[in-house]
Amino acid sequence: MDWFRKILRVGRVVEPAPDAPEPAVKPPEGVRGSLQIRHVDAGSCNGCEVEIGGAFGPVYDAEQYGARLVASPRHADALLVTGVVTRNMAEPLRNTVAATPQPRVVIACGDCALNRGVFTDAYGVLGAVADVVPVDVEIPGCPPTPTEIVAGLRSVTGK
Numbered sequence: 001m002d003w004f005r006k007i008l009r010v011g012r013v014v015e016p017a018p019d020a021p022e023p024a025v026k027p028p029e030g031v032r033g034s035l036q037i038r039h040v041d042a043g044s045c046n047g048c049e050v051e052i053g054g055a056f057g058p059v060y061d062a063e064q065y066g067a068r069l070v071a072s073p074r075h076a077d078a079l080l081v082t083g084v085v086t087r088n089m090a091e092p093l094r095n096t097v098a099a100t101p102q103p104r105v106v107i108a109c110g111d112c113a114l115n116r117g118v119f120t121d122a123y124g125v126l127g128a129v130a131d132v133v134p135v136d137v138e139i140p141g142c143p144p145t146p147t148e149i150v151a152g153l154r155s156v157t158g159k
């Protein structure tokens, strides 16, 4: 029972959260505070995915700010899209957006998603994410750090 008494005595130990960032968008009704996110890799080098993994890991812990990854766009309020959009991924990306119920938010994560980044002249690239689907929030960086990703998500959750 010592461990139980210690839990009661110590409580939850976390670093204090930094101040919430300014809202990036006016979140749709019902999305603020609890954001279910489906990640879509539209043509990334996977550098952004490594940082997203860090953002949702125990150190940066995006879930404490109300952001949570889900396995299906049908369960999601938001899409977190990484990478340029390759020709093969344009239609799946459009279909994934269409499968995400309204209200929804599309978040472009990383320079490739924002402006094609280092893959600007690559032959298989159709465009940036905004060339294919409407984008509500942008998280710049190549790759963005977990802190920047968490800040971008907090700008939607408002926490």
Ligand code: SF4
Pocket: 043, 044, 045, 046, 047, 048, 082, 083, 084, 109, 110, 111, 112, 113, 117, 118, 141, 142, 143, 144
């Ligand atoms: S922004 Fe950088 S890390 Fe992210 S997919 Fe593009 S090249 Fe890779």
